[in-house]
Amino acid sequence: xxxxxxxxxxxxxxxxxxxxxxxxxxxxxxxxxxxxxxxxxxxxxxxxxxxxxxxxxxxxxxxxxxxxxxxxxxxxxxxxxxxxxxxxxxxxxxxxxxxxxxxxxxxxxxxxxxxxxxxxxxxxxxxxxxxxxxxxxxxxxxxxxxxxxxxxxxxxxxxxxxxxxxxxxxxxxxxxxxxxxxxxxxxxxxxxxxxxxxxxxxxxxxxxxxxxxxxxxxxxxxxxxxxxxxxxxxxxxxxxxxxxxxxxxxxxxxxxxxxxxxxxxxxxxxxxxxxxxxxxxxxxxxxxxxxxxxxxxxxxxxxxxxxxxxxxxxxxxxxxxxxxxxxxxxxxxxxx
Amino acid sequence: xxxxxxxxxxxxxxxxxxxxxxxxxxxxxxxxxxxxxxxxxxxxxxxxxxxxxxxxxxxxxxxxxxxxxxxxxxxxxxxxxxxxxxxxxxxxxxxxxxxxxxxxxxxxxxxxxxxxxxxxxxxxxxxxxxxxxxxxxxxxxxxxxxxxxxxxxxxxxxxxxxxxxxxxxxxxxxxxxxxxxxxxxxxxxxxxxxxxxxxxxxxxxxxxxxxxxxxxxxxxxxxxxxxxxxxxxxxxxxxxxxxxxxxxxxxxxxxxxxxxxxxxxxxxxxxxxxxxxxxxxxxxxxxxxxxxxxxxxxxxxxxxxxxxxxxxxxxxxxxxxxxxxxxxxxxxxxxxxxxxxxxxxxxxxxxxxxxxxxxxxxxxxxxxxxxxxxxxxxxxxxxxxxxxxxxxxxxxxxxxxxxxxxxxxxxxxxxxxxxxxxxxxxxxxxxxxxxxxxxxxxxxxxxx
Numbered sequence: 158x159x160x161x162x163x164x165x166x167x168x169x170x171x172x173x174x175x176x177x178x179x180x181x182x183x184x185x186x187x188x189x190x191x192x193x194x195x196x197x198x199x200x201x202x203x204x205x206x207x208x209x210x211x212x213x214x215x216x217x218x219x220x221x222x223x224x225x226x227x228x229x230x231x232x233x234x235x236x237x238x239x240x241x242x243x244x245x246x247x248x249x250x251x252x253x254x255x256x257x258x259x260x261x262x263x264x265x266x267x268x269x270x271x272x273x274x275x276x277x278x279x280x281x282x283x284x285x286x287x288x289x290x291x292x293x294x295x296x297x298x299x300x301x302x303x304x305x306x307x308x309x310x311x312x313x314x315x316x317x318x319x320x321x322x323x324x325x326x327x328x329x330x331x332x333x334x335x336x337x338x339x340x341x342x343x344x345x346x347x348x349x350x351x352x353x354x355x356x357x358x359x360x361x362x363x364x365x366x367x368x369x370x371x372x373x374x375x376x377x378x379x380x381x382x383x384x385x386x387x388x389x390x391x392x393x394x395x396x397x398x399x400x401x402x403x404x405x406x407x408x409x410x411x412x413x414x415x416x417x418x419x420x421x422x423x424x425x426x427x428x429x430x431x432x433x434x435x436x437x438x439x440x441x442x443x444x445x446x447x448x449x450x451x452x453x454x455x456x457x458x459x460x461x462x463x464x465x466x467x468x469x470x471x472x473x474x475x476x477x478x479x480x481x482x483x484x485x486x487x488x489x490x491x492x493x
Numbered sequence: 494x495x496x497x498x499x500x501x502x503x504x505x506x507x508x509x510x511x512x513x514x515x516x517x518x519x520x521x522x523x524x525x526x527x528x529x530x531x532x533x534x535x536x537x538x539x540x541x542x543x544x545x546x547x548x549x550x551x552x553x554x555x556x557x558x559x560x561x562x563x564x565x566x567x568x569x570x571x572x573x574x575x576x577x578x579x580x581x582x583x584x585x586x587x588x589x590x591x592x593x594x595x596x597x598x599x600x601x602x603x604x605x606x607x608x609x610x611x612x613x614x615x616x617x618x619x620x621x622x623x624x625x626x627x628x629x630x631x632x633x634x635x636x637x638x639x640x641x642x643x644x645x646x647x648x649x650x651x652x653x654x655x656x657x658x659x660x661x662x663x664x665x666x667x668x669x670x671x672x673x674x675x676x677x678x679x680x681x682x683x684x685x686x687x688x689x690x691x692x693x694x695x696x697x698x699x700x701x702x703x704x705x706x707x708x709x710x711x712x713x714x715x716x717x718x719x720x721x722x723x724x725x726x727x728x729x730x731x732x733x734x735x736x737x738x739x740x741x742x743x744x745x746x747x748x749x750x751x752x753x754x755x756x757x758x759x760x761x762x763x764x765x766x767x768x769x770x771x772x773x774x775x776x777x778x779x780x781x782x783x784x785x786x787x788x789x790x791x792x793x794x795x796x797x798x799x800x801x802x803x804x805x806x807x808x809x810x811x812x813x814x815x816x817x818x819x820x821x822x823x824x825x826x827x828x829x830x831x832x833x834x835x836x837x838x839x840x841x842x843x844x845x846x847x848x849x850x851x852x853x854x855x856x857x858x859x860x861x862x863x864x865x866x867x868x869x870x871x872x873x874x875x876x877x878x879x880x881x882x883x884x885x886x887x888x889x890x891x892x893x894x895x896x897x898x899x900x901x902x903x904x905x906x907x908x909x910x911x912x913x914x915x916x917x918x919x920x921x922x923x924x925x926x927x928x929x930x931x932x933x934x935x936x937x938x939x940x941x
Contacts, residue, residue: 232941235590235901237617238597256935319769324774344919430769432907438915439930454590456904456938 189401217237222470229463236457248464254441258465260440262472268425268444269418272361278411280362281403284369285395297372309423313356319427320352343428346441353442356424361417365410372406373399404487411492416493417471422446445469515927534654545574547830549837550601551582554588557658557820558854564846568837575833585609596623602825604834605841608655610819615647615900617654618736625831632839637917641895642859646821655821656842659850661787662889663722663811665695666794669878670805671782681880685810692723692752692812699761702782712761714772714781716753716918717910718804719762723749726815730820731906732899739940740905741932750909754924757917764918773797774838779805787817788857788886795876807917808880814889816896819859857886864890901939908934 202465229243229248252258287297304312319326320342328339342348377398382396400407421444426433428442434451436443443451453462551559559565562854566575580603582588589612595601608616616624627633628651635643638657644657665688669679677698677776688694699712706712713719724730732738740746756762763781765772775781776797784793794806804890822842824834832840840846844862851858863869864887872883899905904937913931916922922930 186533234941235593235613238594254892259518314770323771324778341919344915389633430766432911433520435907438912438919455586455907457590457593459939460941 160198160214163352180493182483197366198343207348215290225463225466228460229467231460233460234457235453235459238459244460249468252464252468256351257440257443258445258468261436261443261445264436264442264444265421265444268350268354268357268421268442269415271350271417272357272421272444273411273414275354276358276362277365277414279358280365280410281369281407283362283366287370288373293360298367301366303363304354304360305364309360310427312360313424313427316352316356316359317430320428343430343437343463344441346439349428349437353421353425353428356428357418357421362415365414368410369403369406372403376402408480408484408487415476415480416473419469420446426450440481445472503895505603516770520762542727546576546833547574547833548578549574549605549830549834550578550580550603551605551607551822551837552582552588552592553584553607554609556581556854557607558850558856559841562846562849562853564841564849566844568840575837577837583674585612593620596620596733596825596827599623599827602827604824604828604830605822605838606825607658608646608821608823609662609805610821610898611903611906612647612820614898614902615654617646617648617822618900621648621652621654623826625826625835626652626654627824627835627838628653630835630839632836632843634741637844637860637862638842639861639890640891641893643900644820644895646823648697653905655823656838658817658822658842658847659789659856660859660893661789661816661888662857662886662893663725663785663787663815664808664882664885664889665783665811666786666791666806666808666877667781667783668802668805669807671707671710671779672702674707675702675782678701679807680877684807688812689709690812692719692726692748694826695719695812696752696755696759696761699756700759703759703761706782710779711763711781712783713756714775714784715765715767716757716914717767718760719756720749720753720914721817721906721908722811722815723752723813725817726811726813728893728894729897731902732897734867734897736899737897738899738901738905740909740935746909750913750924750928753914754917754927757771757914758924762918785811785817788882789818791874791877791882803876804878807878808874808882808885810885811889814892814894816890816893819857819940851883855882857890863893904938905935908938 202279205420210269230245230380232247233241283301287294287301291297320322322328322339322343325342327342333339337490340348342352380398380402381394384398389397425436425442429436429447432455434443434447434455437445446469449462449465449469452458452465499594519764530774551557552558560579565579568578569575572722588607589609589758592602592606592608606910628647629633639660642657646657647653661730664682667684668686669890672679672684677688687698710785710855724745727743727748729739730743730745731740731940757764763775764779765775776794779802791808794802800808824831824838828834844860844866848854848863848866848868849857851863852872855874858864858869866889868881869887872881873879874882910929912934914929916930917927
């Protein structure tokens with residue numbers, strides 16, 4: 158950039174007739190300004206371009222996070238936000254002996270497992286099938302994504318009707334298969350958790366399928382060719398070529414799904430019908446998200462709700478750390 | 494080096510343009526946000542356009558019927574300088590927390606805010622300072638409203654922060670065709686006599702019904718509705734008049750719980766959850782023969798039971814008069830058009846207007862003066878076999894006791910019905926287990 162102000166090249170390249178000294182000085186000044194602007198451009202532009210995200214993150218992510226953390230040390234009710242009473246770690250220590258909290262944590266875990274594991278396995282299988290040469294593959298790929306594009310509310314309403322006790326489609330189908338006793342899906346612990354998981358699975362399988370599919374298409378084709386030459390069957394190719402190549406992608410989907418499962422809210426909330434934040438009459442499918450909502454927005458205990466929110470955040474950090482360790486172990490194992 | 498110069502200039506310009514664009518975008522987005530949170534307050538305040546025009550906003554949940562009954566138009570015609578806007582949120586469980594946060598922030602409020610009866614005590618005890626005193630306001634006459642309704646929205650030192658809109662006097666809605674098949678009377682006067690004065694007689698009829706029940710039907714929809722109806726016909730329920738929580742020892746709660754359990758264990762109910770999808774389907778499929786129904790529920794039944802149920806439903810008097818539901822309207826002090834808002838609130842809740850809303854929406858007036866107006870007095874409901882609902886509900890309304898309401902009534906009620914009762918009805922637990930679970934739930938909800 159200093160090149161602009163360098164007289165030899167300037168003069169050498171294009172002599173200007175009749176240009177006096179003052180003009181050169183102005184040019185020089187302008188040039189210096191330009192170069193400064195250019196430097197500023199290169200250095201500052203990236204910040205300017207990424208700043209909207211971080212501004213919004215600060216306003217809607219960071220601030221609420223800190224504010225929630227601050228609130229969790231107070232006894233504060235939604236009915237009277239001005240009256241705050243500092244209680245230290247009381248809201249957290251109370252959680253340790255709060256059976257509703259532990260119940261919600263347990264439910265979050267079990268629902269998380271029975272929705273995430275089948276979901277990722279199905280997605281992997283589907284992606285493998287979609288990776289073949291298929292007629293109308295674009296149609297199938299787009300169709301995979303439609304459940305994900307459907308709103309949670311709409312999907313859950315349909316599922317709730319299907320899982321109805323007296324007039325639900327699933328009980329009707331079971332009846333035709335010879336099970337005469339209607340299952341009250343929502344009342345039972347396992348039945349309700351399976352019902353909620355089925356909604357999650359339905360919504361997210363296609364999303365994960367497409368991620369796997371994208372990763373599969375990045376696997377070099379000659380690997381398959383040489384595997385085929387060595388006489389590997391489709392299944393063996395899948396196990397020994399596809400899966401190892403997909404390992405980072407699988408890890409990524411596990412992390413994302415785990416975060417999603419920990420924050421599960423909409424499906425169980427709507428599945429529960431009116432007053433759904435209780436997650437069933439004995440809280441049999443109340444997740445952490447629902448318990449947080451119940452404490453904050455039905456019982457109006459904002460301090461307690463904030464403590465639950467932070468507990469969830471810490472649990473997520475813990476899960477991320479465990480995931481990281483597993484990932485490192487896997488990588489070492491794989492390389493070694 | 495001309496090239497450098499040449500290329501650096503346009504790039505500089507693009508950069509400048511880009512920065513401006515980003516900055517403008519950011520600023521406008523941020524401005525958009527701040528505007529968003531300001532706007533309702535502004536709308537609530539004076540929206541003067543130089544001609545002294547005032548826009549009043551009315552915040553409600555669900556259908557209040559003011560717009561439907563043409564009241565806003567009528568008021569605007571009589572007051573040319575006023576425009577009325579309604580901000581509706583579908584459900585009170587979303588509306589109420591928002592109202593609380595807006596009150597705390599002192600902004601975002603409508604000039605008039607509706608308050609559900611389940612929340613009125615909490616508002617009166619914790620937010621009274623943030624509302625205008627309507628007791629002596631211009632155009633407000635205490636004698637217009639039912640005493641107990643007036644009392645519910647008043648503080649102990651005589652400040653009234655909400656004017657009564659509708660109430661929910663209760664009757665029993667029943668299916669004449671099913672009653673006939675089960676050998677019960679079908680004429681509404683006779684049906685009313687069957688259980689007059691005592692809820693346990695209602696269950697006696699339930700026993701008769703259950704013994705002769707048409708296949709696939711039950712006497713009641715749920716124990717929760719029955720529990721609500723019975724516990725509401727007392728004068729003390731979850732709190733005593735001094736504000737102490739007494740639900741564990743309250744006789745009315747015990748009576749209501751025991752009878753609800755009798756209905757459950759006697760297989761008289763369809764084990765449904767109120768306002769659930771399955772409950773709606775139960776109406777449509779004629780799954781149950783009767784239920785306690787406040788006046789506002791008639792429209793709901795009509796909608797859910799549909800044409801198939803027309804002429805089959807009828808309305809009889811409940812064993813004891815009780816109230817279920819109803820609302821108030823208050824004027825937040827943070828508004829800028831308080832005077833005009835108070836006038837509008839008084840006008841909207843005056844007997845003549847309440848009668849008009851009743852004629853349109855069947856929301857029953859809390860102004861006894863409306864009961865003698867033709868809109869109420871002569872009201873018959875075609876869907877319900879032309880039952881004289883104006884008469885039935887007015888009779889009930891006049892003898893409803895003043896029920897003590899506490900700040901956490903809703904949480905206690907929900908815990909008893911959605912946890913206690915449902916565990917017994919749907920999960921096969923014993924009544925003792927159900928009650929224990931409800932107690933634990935309530936203790937956790939009340940514990941700050």
